[in-house]
Amino acid sequence: MLSIIIPAYNEGENINTAADVISRILHEGNINDFEIVFADDGSADNTWDIIKKRASLPKSRVRGVRFSRNFGKEAAIFAGLEKAKGDCAVVIDCDLQHPPELILKMYELWQQGYEVVEARKSDRGRESPLYKMFAKTFYKLMKSSSGINLDGASDYKLLDRRVIDALNNMKERLTFFRALSAWVGFKTAKVEFEVQPRLHGTTKWSFRKLFKFAISSVTGFTNFPMHIMTLSGVLFLLLSVILGVHTLYQFFTGMAAEGFSTVILLLLLIGSLLMFGLGIIGYYLSKIYEEIKFRPRYIINEEA
Secondary structure, three states: OEEEEEEEOOOOOOHHHHHHHHHHHHHHOOOOOEEEEEEEOOOOOOHHHHHHHHHOOOOOOEEEEEEOOOOOHHHHHHHHHHHOOOOEEEEOOOOOOOOOOHHHHHHHHHHOOOOEEEEEEEEOOOOOHHHHHHHHHHHHHHHHHHOOOOOOOOOOEEEEHHHHHHHHOOOOOOOOHHHHHHHOOOOEEEEEEEOOOOOOOOOOOOHHHHHHHHHHHHHHHOOHHHHHHHHHHHHHHHHHHHHHHHHHHHHHOOOOOOOHHHHHHHHHHHHHHHHHHHHHHHHHHHHHHHHHOOOOOOOEEEEO
């Protein structure tokens, strides 16, 4: 069986279209044993009502889970993975910006023995230049700090049952699906796609949310920011040695000058660096605090 996992947040206009289009494509590709699992991430519109109605139809292949509130897309993806019954599963967006026709190619590669099939963006569609620059910088940072290449990566993936089980067995609360699905390894293939326009509605991701998600992902998957402070400390140590030697030389040669402004600037610079370092340490401590509370990633309010 093939499971199609679709996170949905305020996607009432897209639920039926997504289910119809994906079902038609799978039938045309002679994939008749499948299920479509919608994970409603605490939507405020009629998303859940439509999912529930669709699931109640005779011979419906649609199933759904509804969160008690909005827990985020990452939680919705993992809820879908935990509820999926298939031998493999495809994670795809509800707005069909991920072209569903590619599922057939991904399924074919899975039949050839690949356990992870990643769909990577050949272009970023109609994203603004600022967003593209931000995404490129984020992926470069992740690659340099963790060794995982996420350039062009998306949540659009096919995962074998062994990969699904490995992800479900991870107990961490703060997850980053794109990176974790690459981190687990297994035999991987890559396919490219062009981002399609949304069918209905607008994106639920603001720049503020994306920036917050990026910071959370970097700190949750690498300790690179901590190393920045270590490198800064080494550089300031070298600078202080050089400045110290220079100051002593001027003192003993009688060329010492008034340095009040220099002292103030150094104090401001060092103070700012220390506060910045404490901020990074505090952020990591908050992440540890979130993890050790061991609260569930999500709470399911209803199933259909």
